[in-house]
Amino acid sequence: MAGNVNMFLRATHRTFSGLTEDAEHEWNGPFCFIQAADPQLGLMKAWRDGDCDGGGDEWAEEVQLTKHAVEAVNQLSPRPRFMVLCGDLVHAMPGTPFREGQERDLKAALKGTDPSIPLVFVSGNHDLGNTPTPSSVEQYCRSWGDDYFSFWVGGVLCLVLNSQLFYDASACPQLQEAQKTWLEAQLSRASSSSSVEPKPKHLLVFQHIPLYLKNPDEEDDYFSLQREVRLNLMDRFKRAGDNGSAVDIFKGNTILANHKLVLSV
Template sequence: MAEGQDVFARARGRTVRGFRQDEEYQWKAPFYFIQGADPQFGLMKAWAIGDCGSGGDEWEEEIKLTEQAVQAINKLNPKPKFFVLCGDLIHGMPGTQWRKDQERDLKNILKKVDQDIPLVFVSGNHDIGNAPTPETIDDYCKHWGDDYFSFWIGGVFFLVLNTQLYFNSSKCPELKQAQDEWLDGQLAIAEKQKCKHVIVFQHIPLFVKDPDEDHDYFNLEKSVRHKIMEKFQKAGIKAVFSGHCHKNAGGFYKGLEMVVSSAIGCQLGEDTHGLRVVIVTEEDIVHRYYSLNELSNQGIGKDLLDLLVKQN
């Protein structure tokens, strides 16, 4: 394995190296992690010129924003358990001109994340294609690790899904079936284990605001969505964190919270470039979106830090 490659490809064999179930299956104490989404190097230029189908031939703004995000994360005390990026790492689709340069520049920045803060990656549509193929998924896995996997931290079970297989698996139906079978097995584990929480990361949200909203580019098709939500709710999953929309959104389905986080990069709503801080306590999952400026200058709010005080 090339030097530094394991920093980006910790997810192998459908789990994450360093987060072992036999060491992490028991609850220890409250902790937190950082969720980011959509650095998407190249989109800001493409969006500005009205040609989002292009790979985007400039990404200096995204470089600056991602550097600011990394600097903000590195300053946090205590350190987060991990930093998860929920897809669309770059804008250039598989096979497009600027893709390799965008990947190179993003990796050069992410290498600067504190080595004690593991990186967790989620595949997005720009990472593997709107209609992925076995080849595009394999290429992603070589660069960023498995496209779906699970891991444990402190008695909490985390699932990472490839939502493109639910959005359009027409070119790789066998891979969708494999993820379906794997997910059913993972949910069976979640039902049997006495984990404190089960949390899901994915790129495309199940829904943006309402579980019964119409299907469009920014959510999953209604019948697929409801099947997954029922599975999740039955297995006791508390929260699903996603990106894709480049704006903050979300809602509830029964006891399941859908959290849609805005982008590190290009904004498509009224939000600012930012990251989400997620505190996991014995009873709750508490989260707050911070602009990059807020997190850089002020850090995490005292009310959230107080939740990290070990509970007896």
């Protein structure tokens, strides 16, 4: 880890400490990384009790599973370049009981991760609320770093998105517009053929809510983005890959969806 940077707050100013374009813009061949999703401390008991909205007063099981995952990741060879957690870090919604304790215990479990493996955090609906507000987004950023940002690894450009701003930004339209503007700039950068700026070998996108569950034309569903939104995003991602980059989208939120979509190769 670079310097004394907080391992949970490396995403700042829309970039990521230690994984910058200056340091990582050159393609050096294949590498591996870990994608995890929905540690969601507190969900298991709430699910068993049939009270997913108001339950979640115990989370020892999730803590133990997280520790097992960390141990397994630490033993991998070659070392993953990073591990990304694609949202729903905890079960308790913003401003509800157990939130502080769940975040505290998740961080304690994740601290066992080998320092050579950066942790990348993606926001989910339980982290921001189903309808995020400026306050809930700010609260998330204080705990886990920026809600959307980019980073580079070995010539690959990675984008972390706040998918709740695509799902329902009715309480924070200015934040939605800011992410849209930023995303357009990032996708333009990815498709640029400029001789001055290095072109990424691949483009990876990480978000919590899947674009779709089974096919792009399916009807709207709670667990995926609305059809109009998803088709627009898919078109933008595909255009970014038309200049030769492969575009892969990784997400969380439901085991019903594949964890990766390949839009262009």
